[in-house]
Amino acid sequence: xxxxxxxxxxxxxxxxxxxxxLNFEINEGEIxxxxxxxxxxxxxxxxxxxxxxxxxxxxxxxxxxxxNGFKPNQCVDMxxxxxxxxxxxxxxxxxxQNLWVAWKDDRKNQGSWFSNWFGKSESREKLIxxxxxxxxxxxxxxDLASNLxxxxxxxxxxxxxxxxxxxxxxxDEPAAGMNKEEVKELRxxxxxxxxxxxxxxxxxxxxxxxxxxxNRITVxxxxxxxxxxxxxxxxxxxxxxxxYFGQ
Amino acid sequence: xxIEFIDIVQALIxxxxxxxxxxxxxxxxxxxxxxxxxxxxxxAASSIGGxxxxxxxxxxxxxxxxxxxxxxxxxxxxxxxxxxxxxxxxLPSNNHLAALMASIGGLFFIDExxxxxxxxxxxxxxxxxxxxxAYFEIEFSDMFLGFRGDLIFVMFASFLAMLMLxxxxxxxxxxLATRAVSQQPIAAQLCGISxxxxxxxxxxxxxxLGGIAGCLAAASVGVISPLLVLPLxxxxxxxxxxxxxxxxxxxxxxxLLVGGLExxxxxLRGVNERDIYVFLLLFVFLVFRPNGFFGAEIxxx
Numbered sequence: 189x190x191x192x193x194x195x196x197x198x199x200x201x202x203x204x205x206x207x208x209x210l211n212f213e214i215n216e217g218e219i220x221x222x223x224x225x226x227x228x229x230x231x232x233x234x235x236x237x238x239x240x241x242x243x244x245x246x247x248x249x250x251x252x253x254x255x256n257g258f259k260p261n262q263c264v265d266m267x268x269x270x271x272x273x274x275x276x277x278x279x280x281x282x283x284x285q286n287l288w289v290a291w292k293d294d295r296k297n298q299g300s301w302f303s304n305w306f307g308k309s310e311s312r313e314k315l316i317x318x319x320x321x322x323x324x325x326x327x328x329x330x331d332l333a334s335n336l337x338x339x340x341x342x343x344x345x346x347x348x349x350x351x352x353x354x355x356x357x358x359x360d361e362p363a364a365g366m367n368k369e370e371v372k373e374l375r376x377x378x379x380x381x382x383x384x385x386x387x388x389x390x391x392x393x394x395x396x397x398x399x400x401x402x403n404r405i406t407v408x409x410x411x412x413x414x415x416x417x418x419x420x421x422x423x424x425x426x427x428x429x430x431x432y433f434g435q
Numbered sequence: 436x437x438i439e440f441i442d443i444v445q446a447l448i449x450x451x452x453x454x455x456x457x458x459x460x461x462x463x464x465x466x467x468x469x470x471x472x473x474x475x476x477x478x479a480a481s482s483i484g485g486x487x488x489x490x491x492x493x494x495x496x497x498x499x500x501x502x503x504x505x506x507x508x509x510x511x512x513x514x515x516x517x518x519x520x521x522x523x524x525x526l527p528s529n530n531h532l533a534a535l536m537a538s539i540g541g542l543f544f545i546d547e548x549x550x551x552x553x554x555x556x557x558x559x560x561x562x563x564x565x566x567x568x569a570y571f572e573i574e575f576s577d578m579f580l581g582f583r584g585d586l587i588f589v590m591f592a593s594f595l596a597m598l599m600l601x602x603x604x605x606x607x608x609x610x611l612a613t614r615a616v617s618q619q620p621i622a623a624q625l626c627g628i629s630x631x632x633x634x635x636x637x638x639x640x641x642x643x644l645g646g647i648a649g650c651l652a653a654a655s656v657g658v659i660s661p662l663l664v665l666p667l668x669x670x671x672x673x674x675x676x677x678x679x680x681x682x683x684x685x686x687x688x689x690x691l692l693v694g695g696l697e698x699x700x701x702x703l704r705g706v707n708e709r710d711i712y713v714f715l716l717l718f719v720f721l722v723f724r725p726n727g728f729f730g731a732e733i734x735x736x
């Protein structure tokens with residue numbers, strides 16, 4: 189079943205068409221890769237789906253419900269979450285508080301407005317400690333996020349994205365600036381998230397990672413999809429090789 | 436007049452005690468600036484307005500004295516969130532000048548409404564009951580230092596309000612959310628936080644602090660008048676700048692400092708010259724330490 193469906197998505201900035209008639213569909217539980225040269229519209233695509241930009245044209249469906257024009261926080265309520273290409277942690281909050289801010293009560297089951305903002309809850313404590321061990325930050329729970337190393341910050345950002353209990357996570361170049369070992373750890377974490385039933389949308393430059401983890405890949409160039417399919421067929425596609433290496 | 440050292444110390448003590456209301460007003464400015472990076476010029480007006488609401492409702496319903504100090508802060512909070520809706524909520528978020536001008540409009544609007552409703556004349560504000568009569572003296576070698584009971588109450592109430600604010604900001608998810616928004620607005624939204632919601636909450640918190648400050652300031656002099664609005668706005672801005680825009684501990688320290696020095700200037704140079712030196716202090720800070728005590732360099736991608 190498709191969790192996200194994007195239909196003829198367009199985004200113009202003034203006269204520049206950053207995204208131009210993009211169509212794709214993501215199935216629940218899969219890892220979907222979006223790649224393309226610099227400036228091909230990958231980040232814009234994520235930003236539009238997350239509600240940071242309004243689409244100029246086209247529609248976005250999450251679980252069959254149209255979410256065009258939703259504010260970012262409404263998209264989070266619908267089960268979307270993301271990380272950022274340039275890390276955006278709350279530097280003056282501790283690691284633990286970063287996760288707490290993003291945590292969301294299961295409103296349907298137990299949460300009231302009051303408990304959401306003021307309350308203590310066991311499920312929260314449990315989720316946060318699970319996320320700390322998921323990201324290997326147990327010993328740093330009370331350190332300020334701005335004092336973490338680069339790798340730790342990336343791990344915390346991923347954990348924070350999971351804290352809002354999303355169904356679909358966008359990872360915007362999660363491996364940028366990582367060494368081989370760290371990329372391997374990241375890959376394991378991505379698989380663990382998939383095993384929890386979270387659908388993953390991966391935007392990445394590190395080809396090793398994308399080709400290894402993705403079920404399906406779409407390649408963007410100049411805001412248009414030039415190729416899609418499984419990693420192998422995309423790699424062998426002439427149009428893709430031209431986009432990356434020139435003719 | 437022969438001014439001795441003990442007089443200066445006495446003036447400093449009185450000033451620091453009264454300065455806690457400046458600290459509250461400075462805190463309100465700094466809270467809002469921290470959340471939105473915008474100055475809310477109507478803030479002191481909504482604070483005094485809150486004190487008027489407290490006075491008015493208490494007199495109309497003939498409630499006891501302490502009701503003013505409960506209704507005043509509520510009135511301050513309501514006026515403050517009204518200012519948010521009128522002057523900030525619907526203006527483009529990247530246009531700082533528009534919000535500044537709109538809130539200056541709000542300042543004069545509230546000021547004029549108060550003047551109109553009270554015919555521009557000051558009203559008696561109830562003093563602090565037994566606290567006003569209390570007076571403590573401490574012997575210090577062979578000199579006597581006095582502490583006015585009402586000013587001690589003002590200081591105590593201000594610090595209680597600050598402690599509650601700290602608890603909210605640092606120990607509840609609501610406070611964390613407002614701080615998260617001020618640090619990374621985009622990421623905060625993508626953690627499911629509504630910016631408008633947290634901004635409203637920040638304005639309410641600031642307004643409640645302002646209402647408390649307005650009531651305390653009026654109670655310690657025994658009158659309330661629309662003439663309080665502009666000086667309090669200016670003093671609040673001075674405190675905020677000296678403390679460092681956006682810095683909470685800076686606002687508290689600067690509030691006490693400005694209150695204390697103001698009182699010493701008053702003693703040494705009289706009421707006509709007092710504010711000259713306060714603004715000179717602001718000028719010195721702007722030249723030599725433009726970020727104030729704790730103002731952070733703005734650093735954001």
